[in-house]
Amino acid sequence: MEIIHRGAAEIVPEEELKQKLYRSIKNGQPLRIKLGLDPTAPDIHLGHTVVLNKLRQFQDIGHEVHLIIGDFTGRIGDPSGKSETRKQLTEEEVNANAATYKEQIFKVLDPKKTIIHFNSQWLMKMNFVDVLNLAGRYTVARMLERDDFAKRYKEGLPIGIHELMYPLMQGYDSVELRADVELGGTDQKFNLLVGRNLQKEYGFEPQIALMMPILEGTDGVQKMSKSLGNYIGVNDEAYDMFGKVMSIPDSLIVRYFELLTRVPMEEIKTLQSAMEKGEINPRDVKIRLAKHIIAAYHNEEEAAKAEERFKLVFSQRDIPEDIPFVQITEREVWLPKFLQENGMVDSSSEGKRMIQQGAIKVNAVKQVDENLVLEENMVIQVGKRKFIKVRILV
RNA sequence: GGAGGGAUACCCAAGCGGCCAAAGGGGGCAGACUGUAAAUCUGUUGGCGACGCCUUCGAAGGUUCGAAUCCUUCUCCCUCCA
Incomplete structure (x- = not known):
């Protein structure tokens, strides 16, 4: 019962x-x-x-x-x-x-x-x-x-x-x-x-x-739904899932634990009071939550990998290892177009905006010029989480 | 059946002949601060290799040098009367 x-x-x-x-x-x-x-x-x-x-x-x-x-x-x-x-x-x-x-x-x-x-x-x-x-x-x-x-x-x-x-x-x-x-x-x-x-x-x-109960989405306010874009899909990639869980507001942590994991209630209560007393950083509780959820839909190993990668990218602001490659033949590119063609932005106009706002990094350095000469293994980053790596085809 | 009111970008909502790719707010995105939390501040939010061009203000026509704005018809919604 x-x-x-x-x-x-x-x-x-x-x-x-x-x-x-x-x-x-x-x-x-x-x-x-x-x-x-x-x-x-x-x-x-x-x-x-x-x-x-x-x-x-x-x-x-x-x-x-x-x-x-x-x-x-x-x-x-x-x-x-x-x-x-x-x-x-x-x-x-x-x-x-x-x-x-x-x-x-x-x-x-x-x-x-x-x-x-x-x-x-x-x-x-x-x-x-x-x-x-x-x-x-x-x-x-x-x-x-x-x-x-x-x-x-x-x-x-x-x-x-x-x-x-x-x-x-x-x-x-x-x-x-x-x-x-x-x-x-x-x-x-x-x-x-x-x-x-x-x-x-x-x-x-x-x-x-x-x-x-109806579960709130990652925005913490509206119900989770695909059309609102605040959902975490069971088919989402492990790393993606990790990121989405980490982005939920603190107020939802306990609820997610209760409704989405098999963690015993006593344990959840302990975590809750620890957070309230400030003995434990809510972020760390969220990490545990994310791992539980990923383990359920992928496996423990994936969960650990996702955590590792997450810490690398966000806590240390480093560039992750496994970035998808884009193969190119032209070395000289107009960045807004290039980003659009590789699905990093929706339009070249948006690409231009991103550059203006300092959201684009090339090899971890902010890129202000719209023109760029690509090099082998160059890492291009849009915002916080989108990365691609250049591979030149001869 | 009759009388009015409305339809504007993702949502709400201004504009009521040129200064309108269209105020303001919300949301989104990006930046700062951070814990990819919250709160806050800033920028941005149609497309195009672009100080110009193209498409957008319910739909189709028309007036005009020029329309989101005026006229006609149509579609849908709301309010009141029967």
Whole structure:
């Protein structure tokens, strides 16, 4: 129970979960833990892993994870809301995304205890009678309890009938699955509870809703998301990951430890109080955090290497060893263009700006001239973290 | 169905015939300080081998030597009335 509690934002109702766990232990029957996935975003980042980690913990104590890929909604397209019409996905796209998902998700989950479903399996088969039957089990008033519906209704903004159906579809997945527990972010609370109610309506044992907090991104304010550019992807390079973790604000350190690592809570608490008392530099705690995270998605060795390189580049302001080479044939170059061609800046105008602002270094010396004669093994640096090394082709 | 108001760069928001590649703020990027933290200060924020040229102010036309600014049509959004 303590394991399950860690990091959880809310468990509804907690008492029932205890009973289910107890019963499971007694009769050796694993619980069915559900998580729904959107088939449109195949790039998993640490924000997603908050929930995945919790699933993993369930697996570790013997339970069974059921992932539902929401290919049905993805395939019919969601015409709702202001956000421009979501594009319909073809079957191939859905499958391709699902494959990517698996590859990334199994960095956290145990494949042996994971079962993947597609909700089109049952939703596609329903006819209008079935749909009405489902819809008849819920009322508009209850649907309007949901925050964003309530708000829109009050403000006289449009709510599509089909939008009212989405929670029902998701909830129906739980019915089909006979889910014991459904996980989701706190933003999913309403949907998870609809699932619970529908199960009751259909005469099954209702699921427990377990909400995990929404993780803040590296900026420390907004939720982690790819479009905001404040994410750390599970497929990120080890060194990159290290840098991103190091750039999070101090206020997030403990949270990240709790939600993203397997470090025991007592240890985290010790670190926290040590930081508060000033006995330990938050930076060093962050280094530990970064190593834990990288070890989870790469390995210990990579983590150590990343740390070493990080210290070299940032603490000692030195040039790292393993810089990518660019092969060139012309020795005399106009730097703004050269930087652009090698992906160091977006445009030559930006390149010029960078030079003016003193952001460009050649062999660790600030470069002020736009023209440059390249030499073998010359190291060109943009900003703090972008390096390339010159190799001349004859 | 009728009457008004609006659409400006990544976001918010000024501009209302030339001085507008477009004020200000936010965000981003870079520099200083640092611990690639926070806070602070500074610079920068369409493209182009560039004291000039090209594309941008919802879309398409038009007036004018000259338009983000005026006119016409269209699209979308908001407010009020029915």
